[in-house]
Amino acid sequence: MAGIEDFSVIPDDAEEEILGGQTPEQTVCSIAMQKAVNVSLKCSADDLIIAADTLVFLDGRPISKPVDKDDAKKMLRSLSGRRHTVYTGVAILKGTMKSVYAEKSNVFFRELSDSEITSYVETGEPMDKAGAYGAQGRGAVFIERIEGDFFNVMGLPLCRLFIMLKEFGVIV
Secondary structure, rough: OOOOOOOOOOOOOOOOOOOOOOOOOHHHHHHHHHHHHHHHOOOOOOOOOEEEEEEEEOOEEEEEEOOOHHHHHHHHHHHOOEEEEEEHHHHHOOOOOEEEEEEEEEEEEEOOOHHHHHHHHOOOHHHHHHOOOOOOOHHHHHHEEEEEEEHHHHHOOOHHHHHHHOOOOOOO
């Protein structure tokens, strides 16, 4: 969607660590930058590396990916009828240049019934998603509104990425 066509996906297999005492912005930026650094070790020095990490925060506490179906149900119940905030840290590295930024979006869920939650969890969609839902999938029906970048809620704020890429001389 951003017009970038020549790229490789190189996953960072390291365990993500959420450190205490950091703001949500610091947390996602730290994780995104660590991913970028880890991947840079597998690349040449002149490669442009983009890494991102998305977390859901409810009442200032991070909600990551569910560990099992019961955990996913618990997460969705906690989000039901409430506002939560999605933060995505985006990090770009190329040689000695680096840039990192945290994008923030507020998401408002409608009230969810237990049967809706159970049916959704049974699809398997929530299992690899921060907050146990995908705004780009079936979880979209839970969202009343979003304040901020929709693509941020999906996990990669495209507008912010475009602005950051311009700093590196990349025009898409």
